[in-house]
Amino acid sequence: MGRLTLDIASETLRLAQPFRIAGHVFDTSDIIVVTLSDGRARGRGEASGVFFLGETVDGMRGQLEAARAALEAWPTREALRFILPPGGARNAIDCALWELEAALTGQPVWRLAGLDPPRPLRTTFTLGADSPEVMARGAADYAQARSIKIKLTGDLPLDQARVRAIRSARPDAWLGVDGNQGFVRADLDGLIETLVEQRVSLLEQPLARGHEPELEGVASPIPIAADESCVSLADVAAAIGRFQVINIKLDKCGGLTEGLLMAAKARRLGLGVMVGTMVGTSLATGPGFVLGQVCDLVDLDGPTFLAKDRPPGVVYSDGAVWAGEDVWGDPASAVAA
Incomplete structure (x- = not known):
């Protein structure tokens, strides 16, 4: 095999409306898009990085430029795990390598990964933090959503009111809440009591990263999921006794290769x-x-927040998401002459 050519582009995506979580309000999302080509076929990867770890477009670009020689030498996906650390830069390259291999072998990515043919996935649709009334209207407007994730801010009385209002508006929906590190241990018992009362099925990342030991011994009938507390494969084992679920994000862990390893390890550990x-x-x-x-559990509603998506796009229907091979991983993908 000859050398690859790496192209790095950056873009600013505009959100359809401001999106609020604990401690942050987002109006735009800055991303990188990488393309790896051997002159016959190409593979692409997109990454926004990990905002809570301080990743930026400039930082990711700097990582890629520093490793350009190794990345253009056609590394395996396993070798890539030792060239770049977990994070957005590695994610973009890893995804590009998967798609490039699909194009060169004529096999879709799911088959290369040893998986069964894909099926539509029921996904959550997320409500950014706002007043209880606004969030309840948003839940009602999510007519097709069968699963809704609620962003909370750590203001316990207000968050309890948010959950009650949304449950009243959508008595039929699966509900999960995401604390985005906004709570303290003293608030958990009151929060969990309300979540049980309102038939909430998941509590994601209630405490700040670094405070995981405080979850030991918490008696919660609702599974607690690690997001910011579980970045990569190295963090999975530490979830035992503190979390019951891990939330894998490819921007955090560094791509589909590591994500599949994390999922397999979590299964072995009963998570x-x-x-x-x-x-x-x-x-x-x-x-x-x-x-x-x-x-x-699937939370793949990212494109729904954008003022404009990239075509061809994923399809949302009846509460589920479908990503055809034309979106990414198309074995027929090739570089134009």
Whole structure:
């Protein structure tokens, strides 16, 4: 095999409306898009990085430029795990390598990964934090959603009111909440009591990263999921006794290769597995859709926040997401002459 050519582009995606979580409000999402080509075929990957770890487009680009020689020497996906650390830069390259291999072998990514043919996946649709009334209207407007994830901020009385209002508006829906590190241990008992009362099925990342030991011994009938507390494969074992589910995001862990390893290890340890995504286009969602085929919970609604998605796009229908091979991983993909 000859050398590859690496192209790195950056884009700013505009959100349809501001999106609020604990401690942050997002109006845009800055991303990188990489392309690896051997002159016959190409593979692509998109990444926004990990905002809570301080990743930026400039930082990811710097990582890629520093490793350009190794990346253009056609590394295996396993070798890539030692060339770049977990994070957005590795994710973009890893996804590009998967798609490039699909194009060169004529096999879709799911088959290369040893998976069964993909199926549509029921996904959550996320409500950004706002007043209880606004969030309840948003839940009602999510007519097709069968699963809704609620962003909370750590203001316990207000968050309890948010959950009650949304449950009243959508008595039929599966509900999960995401604390995005906004709570303290003293608030958990009151929060969990309300979640049980309102038939909420998942509590994601209630405490700040670094405070995981405080979850030991918490008696919660609702599974607690690790997001910011579980970045890569090295973090999975530490979830035992503190979390019941891990949320794998390819931008965090560094790509589909590591994501599949994390899912397999979580299964061996008796943990539930969730796949999530940062805000990005359908190109970023496609690899997550492949990982979602082996997950219990799916949160792949990133493109729904954008003012404009990248065509061809994933399809949302009846509460489920479908990412065809034309979105990412197309074995017929080739570089134009």
